[in-house]
Amino acid sequence: MISRRHALVAALALSVLSAPSAMAEPTIGLAERRAIAAYRQDRYPAQEKAIQEAAGFAVPVEVAWDDLTLPGDAKYYSDPDYFEKTIFEPLAAGLKEVAKDKxxxxxxxxxxxxxxxRFDENTAPASNYAKRLTFDGGVLDVNWRPFTNVADSKDRVEAVVKLLEKGL
Known part of the structure; x- marks a missing residue:
């Protein structure tokens, strides 16, 4: 039989575990949703096309937009430095280098x-690009933070090339 004390401790533990966290993750607001929708419509198709042309075939590109959409950054999404120079262009350049010959x-x-x-804040360091790339089961997983260290394009390209050349 459970004592009254044990029942009270269990109830308290359950209420603490099921209560909303005081440190809840920020939610994406209307401004971010509008800005990402505009980016996806106006700018992303050219990026996807560049990635597929660089690969030499229509490889499916799955973008976890909810992960890349950072609270408070809506005004930067259309800036080429935000997604393009930090994620999509280095990815395309790396694929192009790998696919430079038959x-x-x-x-x-x-x-x-x-x-x-995608971008996972907990696992994507700001500058260790190779550490946040995986190629497993035919899936190239790119976990890079948008709009950071824009000048590191060469390092990102190199990370893609090295990983793919090793895995192919």
């Missing part, structure tokens, strides 16, 4: 099934 194009076409682009 051997590279054939290897990519045979093994690259999907590209996933």
């Amino acid at each position: 051997m590279g194009r054939d290897a990519l076409a045979a093994k690259l099934k999907t590209i996933r682009v």
Whole structure:
């Protein structure tokens, strides 16, 4: 039989665990939703096309827009430095380097099934680009923070090339 004290402790623990966190993650507001919708319509199609042309085939690109959409940054989404120079252009440049010859194009076409682009604040350091790339089961997972260290394009490209060349 459970004592009254044990029942009270269990009830208290359950209420603490099920209560909303005081440190809840920020939510994406209307400004961010509008800005990301505009970016996806106006600018992203050219980025996706560039990635697929660089790969040499229509590789599916899955972008976790909710992960890339950061609270308070809506006014920057249309700036090429925000997504393009920090994520999409280095990705395309890395693919282009790997696919520069028939051997590279054939290897990519045979093994690259999907590209996933996301940002996880807890696991994406600001500048260790190679550490936040994985290539497993045909999926190239890119976990880079948008709008940070814009000048590091060469390092991002190099990380993509090294990972793919090793995995292909």
